[in-house]
Structures are given as structure tokens and as C-alpha cells.
Amino acid sequence: MYDKPFHNKDISKLKFLVTGGAGFVGSHLVEYLLKYNAGKVIVLDNLSTGFQDNVDLFKNNDNFEFVEGDISCFDTCLEVCRGVDYILHQAALGSVPRSIKYPLDTNKANVTGFLNMINAAKESNVKRFIYASSSSVYGDSPDLPKTEKVIGNPLSPYAVSKRINELYADVFYKNYGLEVIGLRYFNIFGPRQSPSGAYAAAIPLFIFSVLNKTNPDIFGDGKQSRDFTFVENAVEANIKALFVNNNAALGKVFNVALGEKTTVNDLFQIICSIDGASIKPVYKDERKGDIKHSLADISMTKKNNRI
Numbered sequence: 001m002y003d004k005p006f007h008n009k010d011i012s013k014l015k016f017l018v019t020g021g022a023g024f025v026g027s028h029l030v031e032y033l034l035k036y037n038a039g040k041v042i043v044l045d046n047l048s049t050g051f052q053d054n055v056d057l058f059k060n061n062d063n064f065e066f067v068e069g070d071i072s073c074f075d076t077c078l079e080v081c082r083g084v085d086y087i088l089h090q091a092a093l094g095s096v097p098r099s100i101k102y103p104l105d106t107n108k109a110n111v112t113g114f115l116n117m118i119n120a121a122k123e124s125n126v127k128r129f130i131y132a133s134s135s136s137v138y139g140d141s142p143d144l145p146k147t148e149k150v151i152g153n154p155l156s157p158y159a160v161s162k163r164i165n166e167l168y169a170d171v172f173y174k175n176y177g178l179e180v181i182g183l184r185y186f187n188i189f190g191p192r193q194s195p196s197g198a199y200a201a202a203i204p205l206f207i208f209s210v211l212n213k214t215n216p217d218i219f220g221d222g223k224q225s226r227d228f229t230f231v232e233n234a235v236e237a238n239i240k241a242l243f244v245n246n247n248a249a250l251g252k253v254f255n256v257a258l259g260e261k262t263t264v265n266d267l268f269q270i271i272c273s274i275d276g277a278s279i280k281p282v283y284k285d286e287r288k289g290d291i292k293h294s295l296a297d298i299s300m301t302k303k304n305n306r307i
């Protein structure tokens with residue numbers, strides 16, 4: 001992966017902070033930055049949903065440092081931001097159902113933690129703060145495809161938390177001139193995405209089921225659709241957001257997606273067909289907080305990605 005760079009500047013003297021770098025997307029960002037000789041890459045992660053193995057991948061690289069710590073502590077955020085040029089903020093508690101079960105935990109990591117990080121970024125005069133938002137902010141808006149300017153009401157505490165991130169980013173840009181760009185990820189998938197636990201994403205879960213001949217749960221009738229997006233595309237969006245030389249992109253939020261939708265039933269059949277597996281899913285009640293259809297309009301992202 002990452003056969004060619006998405007940036008065209010020398011990053012060998014720059015210091016990057018990747019929060020949530022022990023997680024799925026964050027570890028790919030670290031991999032990319034170290035592959036292209038970043039001067040220093042620091043990961044801040046409390047390993048709540050991330051993995052020590054993802055950190056250990058980089059432990060022999062002298063330009064890598066892991067700080068085990070929690071973004072809900074402002075002093076930790078401030079300490080780790082010292083001398084940092086760019087921040088890629090990924091740390092958060094993911095999953096809509098988790099947030100419905102544990103709204104306080106979600107708020108602490110995703111809202112308090114976000115505010116701590118963006119405030120520490122401002123206090124430390126970082127050059128740019130890129131953060132992970134989510135397609136969940138489109139909430140109950142029936143419009144398809146989803147364009148950045150039209151959102152509905154959030155359907156879960158997770159969606160609320162990501163919307164609050166966008167609102168804080170907007171006011172930090174306007175009041176303090178902090179260069180911020182938000183990325184609304186749509187169902188990212190790829191290597192190192194965990195199939196385990198109650199809140200696993202569909203693709204790793206289905207692959208695990210096929211390999212182990214188990215019957216995965218599908219919530220609802222399976223006709224709900226998602227815009228499944230390969231993690232390399234999310235990395236590209238982050239790197240381009242870091243270095244985009246286009247003031248119009250600052251303070252904005254962009255969809256990060258493929259721009260095509262696949263139903264959960266079709267996804268299951270595609271994954272089964274790769275292995276010739278004949279397992280059957282178990283259909284369960286629809287989950288609260290889930291959006292029925294999700295498909296991104298990526299024209300604004302494409303238009304603004306000049307670097």
C-alpha cells in the first residue's frame with residue numbers, strides 16, 4: 001500500500017502527532033508518514049479500542065514515539081503537542097450502538113477529548129489540525145447522495161459527538177485562526193480492522209465468519225446500504241488535507257468516501273463468493289440510531305484536493 005506519495009513536499013524535518021494511532025485508521029496514517037520519512041511521528045492513544053500490536057509495528061523506527069495516555073486529560077494533550085507541526089486527530093470511541101449504551105464514555109472521549117486536543121493544538125501553535133468526523137452527522141436527512149451542506153438531526157450520541165467536533169472546529173478556525181479541516185469518513189475498511197468485540201464493523205466481521213464458518217448477525221433486513229471506503233483513500237484524504245494549498249478548504253468539512261453504495265446483503269454475498277462459502281446470516285432487529293442509506297457526494301472533496 002501507499003506505493004506513491006500523496007504529498008509533494010519534504011516532511012523529513014516535520015513533527016506529526018497522530019491521536020488514536022494504535023487504532024485502525026490511525027495506524028495506517030503512521031505507516032504512511034514513516035514510509036515517507038517523516039521527521040517524527042508521535043502516537044497518543046489510551047489503547048481502549050486500539051492495540052499494542054499496531055504500535056509495535058513501528059517500535060524499531062527511531063522517528064516513532066508512542067505515548068500511552070488519554071485525551072480526556074488536557075495536560076497530557078498539551079504535553080504531547082509540544083513542538084508538533086501537524087496533528088491528525090483520530091482518537092475517539094467509535095460505534096453508534098456503543099454510544100447508545102455508553103453515552104457518557106462517548107462524550108468524554110469524543111467531546112471533552114476533542115476539545116482538549118483542539119485547544120492544545122491552538123495553545124501550541126500547530127500548523128494544521130485535521131480531524132476525523134463521520135457520515136453519522138447526516139442523521140435523519142433523507143437526501144442522497146449526502147452533500148456536505150445538507151445535514152439532518154443526529155440519531156445517536158456518537159453522531160452528536162461528531163457534530164460537536166465540527167462546530168468546535170469551526171469556531172476555533174474563526175476565533176483563533178487555527179487551520180482546521182474535518183473529514184467525514186464513510187464506513188472505512190481495510191487491513192488491521194478488528195473483527196472482534198460487540199462493535200465490530202461489517203466487513204471484518206463477515207470475513208471472520210467466512211473463514212471460521214460462523215453465522216454473522218445482520219441487523220434489519222440487510223437492504224440498508226453503505227458507502228464502503230478503502231482505508232488508503234482515507235489516508236490520501238488526510239495527507240492532502242495536511243498540505244492542501246487552498247485557503248478555501250480551511251475551516252471546512254469534506255466527505256471521504258468512494259461515492260458508491262452497496263447493501264449489507266450484497267456485501268455479505270460478495271465476501272462469501274470470494275471463498276465459495278455457503279454460510280447464512282442471522283437476521284436480527286434493526287439497530288437504533290442507524291442510518292438507512294448512506295452514499296456520499298464526493299465532488300467537493302475532489303475539487304479541493306490540489307496540493
Ligand SMILES: NC(=O)c1ccc[n+]([C@@H]2O[C@H](COP(=O)([O-])OP(=O)(O)OC[C@H]3O[C@@H](n4cnc5c(N)ncnc54)[C@H](O)[C@@H]3O)[C@@H](O)[C@H]2O)c1
Pocket residue numbers: 019020021022023024025026044045046047048049050051069070071072089090091092093094095108109113132133134135184185186187188189
Ligand atoms: N472506521 C470507520 O469506518 C469510521 C467511520 C467514521 C468515522 N470514524 C472515526 O475515525 C476515527 C478512527 O476510527 P477507527 O476506525 O480507526 O477506530 P479505532 O477504534 O480503531 O481507533 C480509535 C483509537 O482511538 C483510541 N482512543 C479512544 N479513546 C481515546 C482516549 N480517550 N484517549 C486516547 N486514545 C483514545 C483507541 O484506543 C483507538 O486506538 C475515529 O475518530 C472514528 O470515530 C471511523
